[in-house]
Amino acid sequence: MSARGKAAIVGAAESDLGAVGSGFTPLDLIGQATERVLTDAGLEKKDIDGLFSASVYYQMPTLVVGEYLGIRPRYSDATMMGGSSFVSHLLHAAAAIEAGLCEVALVAYASTQLSEGGFRGVSDPPNPFETPYRARYPVSMYALAASRHMYEYGTTREQLAEVAVAARQWAKLNPKAFMRDDLTVEDVLASRMISSPLSLLDCCLVTDGGGALLVTSSERAKDLRKPPVYLLGAGEAHWHRNISQMPDLTVTAAADSGRRAYEMAGVGPESVDVTMLYDAFTINPILFLEDLGFCEKGEGGTFVEGGRTAPGGELPVNTNGGGLSYNHPGMYGLLLLIEAVRQLRGECGERQVEGAEVALAHGNGGVLSSQVTAVLGTQSVL
Template sequence: MPDSRALRRKVAIVGAAETDTVGYLPNHSTLQLHAESAFNALADAGLTLDDVDGIATAGVSPAQLTEYLGIMPRYLDGTSVGGCSFLIHVSHAVAAIAAGYADVVLVTHGESGRSRVGVGGFGGGASTPGGQFEAPFGVFGPPSMFSVPIVHYMKRYGLTEEQLAAVSVSTRQWASMNPRALMRDPITIADVLNSRLIAWPLHLLNCCLVTDGGGALVLVSEERAKDFPKPPVWILGRGESVQHTNISQMWDYSEWTAAAKITGPEAFRMADLDHSAIDHLMLYDAFSHTPIYGLEALGFVGAGEAGPWFEEMRGAPGGALPVNTNGGGLSYTHTGMYGMFAIQEAVRQLRGEAAAQINDVETSLVHGPGGWFSATSTLILGNQ
């Protein structure tokens, strides 16, 4: 059995500091307090922000903090449960560092509790960066934020609206084989292009559903895994990152940098597999372009090649590498945080119990964003 004693004396705190002053600080925004604490603690340790590859915070999101600091870590912890959150961050960081998920974890706290400067919840508040630098221009939900990079990508790589539509068509073909899918009637490229405009270049059928639902997972140690009715689905590899919370602050609109540089390579390295060993893909499809960015960033195709790949129906039924076999967020279901459903379908495929079951599947890669390419995570699962 795993025993937390194995982590005894495995991790230490090597830098610690507060803000320059504490008390009444009306000239500091909430994020400024986080940053000042971070600079001071790193200086105390003789390190800089560029040494940090793990981040933990509460009150603000890890996405807000990384964007403000200008970093893209490979471990994040946004556990936000009140005053003891930072104790929990330390607890998680011990395991994360012992597991090799990060080498240097930065835990920050900053709170304008008295002056209330720059205070806001997730995406809220007129004084947050989003409230100041995006909300005044009429962004209105994911369709007008997640979609902002696409035109830049289209110019750079020649991606067409027809290729964007092909992602929806391919996914609907899988949905038509899944009785639980909300949208099962086959569609054509023309159907997508003729559907109502939401935020050009996105039409209605380029956008995920909005549904109700849920899912859950139970995980146990290797030793116990054989004692259950269903065969185990092993977690072979994982990766995580976060970089921004406002789409205007995404580093590069032509690629999904965090997936290309961090989550994909980490997951493949941990799993000790290469791309040819992956039998099945679940590429979180909030919109038609999300799997296009994902397929490229994970290295299954080269830059600019995913549009033609989907247009050739290579991820559709009968294609070389099945993608989103449940019908995806575009046609199966999308509650808002769809990632759980992507994992569920990977588990069903690996157990051999999917509605649109593919043959000889031993590995599945599940990949998706949080926010609008803000957070990123990759899992590689297997049944051998």
């Protein structure tokens, strides 16, 4: 059985973003996003019978979200594998809808970390094989991967910086982006070193923010307010949790998740009009461009040179400005799906990719640990 085209995203909305102010909780932002996503879709709260969420705050996220929103779901999924979780929720929702276990699924997430004082991540117990070395989680783990990519393939800090500059150029076209000042390769190179080879501007933002998606059957999607965005294919993969267990630091499990997504969708990277790649750090899009087949292994650094992924470039990547310049509320996977939906609806104003029909949304979680790829499309490619 293939889930291709069986389910569609019919609502997509952000909560307030950036720095929302003290006192607000993640649940308040989820409430905002839920009200907005129901309006976006033309559905009512009582229509929701499937609930999907993940959190670093709440050990039982769907319970607390269901309680706050007043939703009593008949299907509940709190799959937690970091920032990619919400792309996973989309696939799981499509499967649950196809199996008749629910009909209208809400996927919701938020964080208020910035208003609370800074980065808030997961709190696993100490690991006797990594904790003693006091690596800074998660930046040092991505830095180790970057160091290996540079060693094996000659990738340069300038190429990493190009990723941050392209993200900023897109962010300048997005009124909701957190960082919209000018940014050059030189600025990135001159920023404070955090964990070599990654400096401050190689790292994603630390912001408040959240969002919500509504997913339903393609049948029901036809009669709703906005044009449906169909799930053409999706795939999940994870090979490790801790960076010391990652077999090859230059190859992520996106090689598997991407292949699975393309096979279900019946398309390849050459058909993708808009590419959303989880950019927690500048090395990420380079690895994912390779592992998702946009270029050969080792060529990601060269690929991003000269603004190829920036506005006006041949492959639009992270058109909202990404986790690097738009918003990164601890886990970013839901926000990149929202941007993919808006691009396929043609709602993106100045940053709209003309005629976008196929979007790829790729989520990453942990320390390059979980990889989930979704291929979305308009009615015209169904």
